[in-house]
Amino acid sequence: MAQAAAPIVQVWKDPNCGCCKDWIAHLEKSGFRTQAFDTGNTAMRRRLGMPESLGSCHTALVDGYVIEGHVPAREMHRLLKERPKALGLSVPRMPVGTPGMDGPEYGGRKDPYDVLLVARDGTSTVYQSYT
Template sequence: MSNTATHLPSDLPRRRLMTGIAASLALAAVPALASKPEKIAVEVWKDPNCGCCVDWIKHMEDNGFTVTVHDSGNTTARAKLGLPTRLGSCHTALVGNYLLEGHVPASDVHKLLKQKPKALGLTVPGMPVGSPGMDGPDYGGRKDPYDVLLVTRNLMNSDVSTSVFTSYR
């Protein structure tokens, strides 16, 4: 019987070390992959020709949202979701059970979804320059002050009221 058949190859300890390192690296990556948050679905109704809406959608996608777009205008969607015209803007969105109207920053949407207040949602009435989607190069870095409003509905009489959710100054 030959001795070479019973001896381990001289590079076996090196192979074991390399296999161990590879396994450790793979296991270290698993929590990072597992903890990567799922993208949050947002449905948006907008005018097909609105460029600032497209910019807001990109802002949302860059901040952890996946967006489905309806280029059919937003007046009907806004009305169905119960938001008065006086609180309107150029696009209406739905995330979870909350409406979003206008150029609401993604950070406020994340905050809303974390806090889960009893509310219809958030609105940025009008189209304030400097808000997400209204902050492109055409505006020359201008940033007007604006408020993100939390919209609530009185269950007794269906009146809609607002309070400042976040103020940008």
């Protein structure tokens, strides 16, 4: 049986953002295909309905789900497997230690953070905690 093609993750980001490029590389290493748009993400975040309070430096779309910020590929694979009724996932702001925010310039520091499952009404619950 043929394996299904890897999902394409469309990413809207600032063209000069290094951590966004590192997050995209993390996704590609984890089996996703990517398509980047260097137009910034604020307008796309609004258009897709992700609350500003959950915002970060890039906004993505994969198989109908909005992904905001430095969400680990592991949780994106889980989301696509479980398929909850939700808008998508968010890691608000830019916590050090998240994928893309884990380069050598951070000296191995890892801040605790939560991956949030965001409902279509903008409310959120913790999907996965990282400590």
